[in-house]
Amino acid sequence: xxxxxxxxxxxxxxxxxxxxxxxxxxxxxxxxxxxxxxxxxxxxxxxxxxxxxxxxxxxxxxxxxxxxxxxxxxxxxxxxxxxxxxxxxxxxxxxxxxxxxxxxxxxxxxxxxxxxxxxxxxxxxxxxxxxxxxxxxxxxxxxxxxxxxxxxxxxxxxxxxxxxxxxxxxxxxxxxxxxxxxxxxxxxxxxxxxxxxxxxxxxxxxxxxxxxxxxxxxxxxxxxxxxxxxxxxxxxxxxxxxxxxxxxxxxxxxxxxxxxxxxxxxxxxxxxxxxxxxxxxxxxxxxxxxxxxxxxxxxxxxxxxxxxxxxxxxxxxxxxxxxxxxxxxxxxxxxxxxxxxxxxxxxxxxxxxxxxxxxxxxxxxxxxxxxxxxxxxxx
Amino acid sequence: xxxxxxxxxxxxxxxxxxxxxxxxxxxxxxxxxxxxxxxxxxxxxxxxxxxxxxxxxxxxxxxxxxxxxxxxxxxxxxxxxxxxxxxxxxxxxxxxxxxxxxxxxxxxxxxxxxxxxxxxxxxxxxxxxxxxxxxxxxxxxxxxxxxxxxxxxxxxxxxxxxxxxxxxxxxxxxxxxxxxxxxxxxxxxxxxxxxxxxxxxxxxxxxxxxxxxxxxxxxxxxxxxxxxxxxxxxxxxxxxxxxxxxxxxxxxxxxxxxxxxxxxxxxxxxxxxxxxxxxxxxxxxxxxxxxxxxxxxxxxxxxxxxxxxxxxxxxxxxxxxxxxxxxxxxxxxxxxxxxxxxxxxxxxxxxxxxxxxxxxxxxxxxxxxxxxxxxxxxx
Numbered sequence: 201x202x203x204x205x206x207x208x209x210x211x212x213x214x215x216x217x218x219x220x221x222x223x224x225x226x227x228x229x230x231x232x233x234x235x236x237x238x239x240x241x242x243x244x245x246x247x248x249x250x251x252x253x254x255x256x257x258x259x260x261x262x263x264x265x266x267x268x269x270x271x272x273x274x275x276x277x278x279x280x281x282x283x284x285x286x287x288x289x290x291x292x293x294x295x296x297x298x299x300x301x302x303x304x305x306x307x308x309x310x311x312x313x314x315x316x317x318x319x320x321x322x323x324x325x326x327x328x329x330x331x332x333x334x335x336x337x338x339x340x341x342x343x344x345x346x347x348x349x350x351x352x353x354x355x356x357x358x359x360x361x362x363x364x365x366x367x368x369x370x371x372x373x374x375x376x377x378x379x380x381x382x383x384x385x386x387x388x389x390x391x392x393x394x395x396x397x398x399x400x401x402x403x404x405x406x407x408x409x410x411x412x413x414x415x416x417x418x419x420x421x422x423x424x425x426x427x428x429x430x431x432x433x434x435x436x437x438x439x440x441x442x443x444x445x446x447x448x449x450x451x452x453x454x455x456x457x458x459x460x461x462x463x464x465x466x467x468x469x470x471x472x473x474x475x476x477x478x479x480x481x482x483x484x485x486x487x488x489x490x491x492x493x494x495x496x497x498x499x500x501x502x503x504x505x506x507x508x509x510x511x512x513x514x515x516x517x518x519x520x521x522x523x524x525x526x527x528x529x530x531x532x533x534x535x536x537x538x539x540x541x542x543x544x545x546x547x548x549x550x551x552x553x554x555x556x557x558x559x560x561x562x563x564x565x566x567x568x569x570x571x572x573x574x575x576x577x578x579x
Numbered sequence: 580x581x582x583x584x585x586x587x588x589x590x591x592x593x594x595x596x597x598x599x600x601x602x603x604x605x606x607x608x609x610x611x612x613x614x615x616x617x618x619x620x621x622x623x624x625x626x627x628x629x630x631x632x633x634x635x636x637x638x639x640x641x642x643x644x645x646x647x648x649x650x651x652x653x654x655x656x657x658x659x660x661x662x663x664x665x666x667x668x669x670x671x672x673x674x675x676x677x678x679x680x681x682x683x684x685x686x687x688x689x690x691x692x693x694x695x696x697x698x699x700x701x702x703x704x705x706x707x708x709x710x711x712x713x714x715x716x717x718x719x720x721x722x723x724x725x726x727x728x729x730x731x732x733x734x735x736x737x738x739x740x741x742x743x744x745x746x747x748x749x750x751x752x753x754x755x756x757x758x759x760x761x762x763x764x765x766x767x768x769x770x771x772x773x774x775x776x777x778x779x780x781x782x783x784x785x786x787x788x789x790x791x792x793x794x795x796x797x798x799x800x801x802x803x804x805x806x807x808x809x810x811x812x813x814x815x816x817x818x819x820x821x822x823x824x825x826x827x828x829x830x831x832x833x834x835x836x837x838x839x840x841x842x843x844x845x846x847x848x849x850x851x852x853x854x855x856x857x858x859x860x861x862x863x864x865x866x867x868x869x870x871x872x873x874x875x876x877x878x879x880x881x882x883x884x885x886x887x888x889x890x891x892x893x894x895x896x897x898x899x900x901x902x903x904x905x906x907x908x909x910x911x912x913x914x915x916x917x918x919x920x921x922x923x924x925x926x927x928x929x930x931x932x933x934x935x936x937x938x939x940x941x942x943x944x945x946x947x948x949x950x951x952x953x954x955x956x957x958x
Binding site: 239240241243244245246247248264268269273276277278283284285500501503513517518519521522524525526528529531532533535536537 | 618619620622623624625626627643647648652655656657662663664879880882892896897898900901903904905907908910911912914915916
C-alpha cells in the first residue's frame with residue numbers, strides 16, 4: 201500500500217495537529233513517538249510487549265544493523281520486520297548521526313563519510329547511494345537520506361557547508377531510492393533531513409531546498425545535540441513554516457516529555473529518542489509527576505506502584521519496593537519492567553495529546569499536564 | 580486450603596506416577612518441574628510469561644531473600660506471592676544448600692550453621708528455628724527443614740554424623756513450624772529432607788527416621804553435587820521405597836531432561852534446577868534433539884526456529900539467526916527469549932510425561948523420547 205498522510209485535526213491556538221500516516225505495514229496515529237530499537241530490538245522488550253504498550257512504529261539504526269548482523273543477513277531473513285518479529289511500521293535512520301557520534305576517525309568528503317566501526321575498527325564508506333542500498337535491503341517502511349550531523353556549537357560557515365552537502369546527498373539519495381524502488385517489490389518512503397545547526401537562516405534555506413526535491417516527509421535533524429532548549433525550539437520554529445502542511449514532520453532524537461509537548465504544539469508529528477528506554481535501564485522511570493529513580497534506597501519499603509495512575513503491566517502488578525529489589529539484585533526483570541513502564545508512559549502521553557488535539561482542548565490539556573509534571577531536565 | 584496430594588495414576592512397568600498436589604495457592608500437576616526464582620524472579624521472565632509457559636509452581640531461595648531484601652520487607656509487602664506478583668504455588672528452600680555452597684567460612688554446630696554473607700561478608704546464624712521463622716515470613720506454600728548438604732565425596736562417618744544432625748534439625752524444624760503455624764493465618768506445609776551422601780544404608784535410615792516424624796512431603800537432598808549419575812540413581816532407589824506412597828517426593832537440584840525422565844520412572848514427583856534458565860542465559864537451549872548453542876556462528880543464517888516442533892513464543896516468532904544476533908549484540912532480549920523457550924521445553928517435557936503416565940504408555944514414551952534426545956551431559 202502506498203504511503204499517505206492524512207490530517208485529521210488542527211489545534212486552534214497552537215500548531216499542534218493530529219493525523220494518520222499509512223505505511224505498507226499499517227497505520228500510525230500522529231503525533232507519535234517511536235521507541236528506539238537500535239540493534240533490531242527495543243532494548244529489553246519483546247515485540248508483543250511493544251504492541252501491548254501501544255507502540256505503532258519503531259525506529260532501528262542502519263549503522264548498527266549494517267555492522268551487525270549485516271544487511272545481507274536481514275535481507276535473506278526476509279527483511280527487518282520478519283527478522284525481528286515486528287509486523288508494524290519501522291523507520292530506519294540513515295546512520296549519519298551514528299557515524300558522527302559513535303564511529304572513530306570519521307572523514308567527510310563530497311562522496312560520503314569514511315569511518316571505522318566502533319565494534320572492530322574495520323573501515324567503511326557510507327555514501328548516499330550506499331545508505332539507500334542498505335535501507336532497501338532492510339526494508340523499513342520509512343527510510344532516511346544520509347545527512348551530516350554537525351556538532352554543537354559550530355560556526356555559521358561550517359553549518360552552511362555541511363547543510364549544503366547534506367542537501368546534495370539528499371538529492372543523490374532520492375535518485376538512488378527511485379532507482380532501487382523500481383526493481384524491488386516493496387513500498388518504502390523516503391524522508392529528507394533539514395540541517396543548519398542553530399542558524400535560522402540555514403534552517404530555512406535547508407527546508408526550502410529539500411521541499412523543492414519533494415520528499416514524502418521531512419525530518420528536523422541536528423538538534424538535541426547539546427544546544428540550549430530555547431535554541432532547539434527556535435530552530436523548530438525556523439523550519440516548520442517552510443515545510444508543507446500535508447507532509448509528516450519528524451523531530452529526530454527528541455526527547456523529554458516536556459519537549460514532546462512543546463514540539464507537538466509547534467507542529468511536529470513524529471519523534472524518536474532513547475531517553476525512556478535508556479533511563480529505565482538505569483533505574484530512572486517517568487511518572488506524571490516527573491522522573492523517579494526507583495532503584496534508590498528510599499523506595500525499599502514503598503509498596504505503591506511507580507505511577508498509581510498508570511495502567512501498564514508493571515504498575516498493575518509490582519511495587520516500587522520490588523523494582524528497587526530487582527535493581528539491587530541485578531536482575532534482568534528490573535530493566536524489563538522499568539522499560540515497559542516508561543515506554544507505556546510515552547505512548548500514553550502521545551495518545552493523550554492526540555485525543556486533546558482531536559477534541560479541541562490541547563491548550564488546556566498542555567497547561568494541566570505541565571502543571572503537574574516536574575521538569576527534571578537540565579537545559 | 581489445606582495441603583493435599585492425590586495419586587491419579589501409577590505406571591505399570593516403572594515407579595512413575597501422576598498426581599495432583601493442592602496448596603493454598605492452587606494445584607500442581609505432578610510430576611512437576613519448578614523453575615528457580617532465586618532472588619524472587621525466575622531470571623529474565625515475568626510472572627505472566629511463567630504462567631504462559633505452564634509453570635505451576637516456582638522455587639525461591641530463602642538464603643538469598645533473607646540477605647536481600649530481607650524477610651521483614653517481604654512480610655511487610657504482604658508475603659512473597661504479593662511481593663513478586665506470582666499468585667500460584669511457591670516452594671522456598673531452607674538455605675542449607677546455599678550456606679554450604681555460596682557463603683564464606685561456614686561453621687556447623689549442633690545449634691545450626693554460622694556463615695558470612697556472599698554479598699557483604701556480614702555474619703549470620705541459621706538455626707532450624709530461624710529458618711522456619713524466615714520461611715513463615717516469606718509465606719511460601721511449601722517450606723523446607725534446614726539440612727546440612729555434605730560435599731561429594733565424603734566419608735561414611737562424615738555422612739552419618741551430618742545425616743543424624745540433619746535429622747535432629749528436622750525434628751526441631753517441625754516443632755518450630757507447628758508453633759509458628761498456630762499463630763499465623765496461612766497454610767504452609769513442611770517437607771523433610773533425606774540426606775546420607777552416596778551411602779544406601781544412610782539414605783534408608785535417614786528416610787525412615789524422617790517418616791517417623793511424619794512430614795507432608797519428602798525431599799531427596801545432597802544429590803547432583805558432583806557424584807556420578809549412577810550413584811544418584813542408586814541413591815534415589817535406596818530412598819524412595821522407604822517413603823510413603825501417598826506423599827510427594829522431591830528430588831532437589833535435578834536436572835537434565837534425561838535425569839528428569841529417569842527419576843520420574845523411579846517414582847519422583849517434584850524437581851527444581853537452574854539448568855534450563857542458566858544455560859539459556861549462556862546461549863545454550865534445549866530441543867527435542869538435545870542442547871543447541873544458539874549463539875554459535877553456525878546459526879548466523881539459520882532462519883529456522885530453535886526447535887521446529889516447539890509452540891513457545893520464541894519458536895513461533897523468531898529464528899536461530901535472530902537469537903544469535905541478539906546474543907552477539909549483548910541484548911537483554913537474547914537471554915529472555917532463550918530462557919522462555921527452555922523453560923517451556925521443561926514444562927512440556929513434564930506435561931508429556933504426565934500424560935503418558937495417565938494414559939498408561941510411559942514406558943513407550945520414554946523409549947521414544949530418549950531415542951531422539953541426544954544426551955549432552957558429562958556424567
